[in-house]
Amino acid sequence: TTARESLSGRCCWMCTARWRNAMGTRTLVPFRYQGQYEDEETGLYYNWFRYYSPKMGMYISSDPIGLAGNNPTLYGYVSDPNIWIDVFGLDCTVKQANKLLDEGATSLKVRSRSDAEQIFLDRYLGYKNTTGMNATEVKSLFGNKKGTYHWDDQIGPDGRVLGHAVDNIDGDMPHLQIHSKENGKIIRIFFPK
Numbered sequence: 172t173t174a175r176e177s178l179s180g181r182c183c184w185m186c187t188a189r190w191r192n193a194m195g196t197r198t199l200v201p202f203r204y205q206g207q208y209e210d211e212e213t214g215l216y217y218n219w220f221r222y223y224s225p226k227m228g229m230y231i232s233s234d235p236i237g238l239a240g241n242n243p244t245l246y247g248y249v250s251d252p253n254i255w256i257d258v259f260g261l262d263c264t265v266k267q268a269n270k271l272l273d274e275g276a277t278s279l280k281v282r283s284r285s286d287a288e289q290i291f292l293d294r295y296l297g298y299k300n301t302t303g304m305n306a307t308e309v310k311s312l313f314g315n316k317k318g319t320y321h322w323d324d325q326i327g328p329d330g331r332v333l334g335h336a337v338d339n340i341d342g343d344m345p346h347l348q349i350h351s352k353e354n355g356k357i358i359r360i361f362f363p364k
Contacts, residue, residue: 179326265289272358280344280361284324287347287360295349318352326364 207216207223215222221232231357233245268290271279281287291298301309302321309316324345325333335342341359349358 265293268360269293276358277356278359278361282362284345284362287362290360291320291347291349298349298352315355316350317355318350318351320347322347330364 198316207218209216210222210231213222215224215231217223218230220235221230223230229246231246234279237245263333264286268279268281268286272290272294282292297318299319300321301313301316301319302332306316306323307327309319313319322345323332323334323341324347326345331337332342332345341348344360344361345364350356351358
């Protein structure tokens with residue numbers, strides 16, 4: 172239920188929506204999901220740089236940043252609108268994180284595990300999963316840790332990541348740990364519990 176009040180604070184409009192059934196005038200309050208603004212005449216949602224068509228489920232013009240947006244379709248909305256807030260229709264956390272990694276960052280925080288998974292898919296396909304293995308097992312199986320990754324995302328009863336001592340700050344948050352193929356450099360992508 173969405174309400175609109177008069178200047179005196181009295182409710183003068185209300186819209187109650189059920190699955191595929193809305194009652195009330197939709198465009199009196201023109202704001203839509205993720206801050207979009209509905210154009211009453213066209214039925215399109217404005218996102219600062221381009222219009223989104225809710226009927227087609229896509230933008231009506233291509234992404235102004237082109238392929239730099241890391242979106243498989245230049246007309247699509249972000250991969251997961253529940254975690255990628257894209258008010259301007261241009262950006263997402265994953266893009267910013269990838270830029271930081273390009274600049275040499277070795278530790279960064281993203282909004283969710285889904286963001287960390289997307290970064291992995293963007294950059295580290297072909298790396299070997301060593302989740303659950305100790306360092307000795309990894310080295311005996313692969314020779315070294317280069318080109319491997321593991322998820323440190325199991326939380327213990329103390330609220331810390333399992334396998335991390337109290338004085339190890341990496342245990343404060345779950346993370347994806349990557350050992351670069353090139354030089355074995357450790358990259359950690361942290362995300363909330």
